[in-house]
Amino acid sequence: xxxxxxxxxxxxxxxxxxxxxxxxxxxxxxxxxxxxxxxxxxxxxxxxxxxxxxxxxxxxxxxxxxxxxxxxxxxxxxxxxxxxxxxxxxxxxxxxxxxxxxxxxxxxxx
Amino acid sequence: xxxxxxxxxxxxxxxxxxxxxxxxxxxxxxxxxxxxxxxxxxxxxxxxxxxxxxxxxxxxxxxxxxxxxxxxxxxxxxxxxxxxxxxxxxxxxxxxxxxxxxxxxxxxxx
Numbered sequence: 001x002x003x004x005x006x007x008x009x010x011x012x013x014x015x016x017x018x019x020x021x022x023x024x025x026x027x028x029x030x031x032x033x034x035x036x037x038x039x040x041x042x043x044x045x046x047x048x049x050x051x052x053x054x055x056x057x058x059x060x061x062x063x064x065x066x067x068x069x070x071x072x073x074x075x076x077x078x079x080x081x082x083x084x085x086x087x088x089x090x091x092x093x094x095x096x097x098x099x100x101x102x103x104x105x106x107x108x109x110x
Numbered sequence: 111x112x113x114x115x116x117x118x119x120x121x122x123x124x125x126x127x128x129x130x131x132x133x134x135x136x137x138x139x140x141x142x143x144x145x146x147x148x149x150x151x152x153x154x155x156x157x158x159x160x161x162x163x164x165x166x167x168x169x170x171x172x173x174x175x176x177x178x179x180x181x182x183x184x185x186x187x188x189x190x191x192x193x194x195x196x197x198x199x200x201x202x203x204x205x206x207x208x209x210x211x212x213x214x215x216x217x218x219x220x
Contacts, residue, residue, distance in 0.1 A: 012177075014173075029219060033220075047220075050120060051216055053185075053217055055215070057212075060213075062214075063212050067122075102167075103166025103173075104174050105162075105163045105165070105166050106163055107161045108159075108160055110159040
């Protein structure tokens, strides 16, 4: 069960669930994620999208409605590619959600 | 950029970061995750481990120290496999962390 992603940097964007919060998965999948992916160029190895279904803890609310993730070779290149496009990316948030995401930068161990 | 994981169920276990909280990645990688993976049998397609590095938001604390995830074909089979082993899994938590994880069940869209 070796992973081809080992050693890559992963940027996960997690959209918290709460009463009254919305998320348009179709827009996210067809417009937002491809837009950001284009900014990342050849530094991007792959990106993934998940739809939140439930908490894995009994009687707990759904923690996240959706999660997007970018797997990149270089964090520095990612940051350099995002910085000049940050305003455009943030402005697009309103087209698919009304929640502020949690963003995690991690290293793929396995 | 098609994903071979599309349509799978993903169970993500996210370990929040906070002052005084600890996480032993070596134990997690070599003991805990392989133990749980064994319970899941052929329903498990793959599992992944990430080490949290930073928040992707400027001036925000690290949201999660580590994230583990199981990609399975069937949520029902996952639940049936975990239920009789839940006590053993939870008892093992103390061997590598002192934080209660957030658990997200999601569907891989892409």
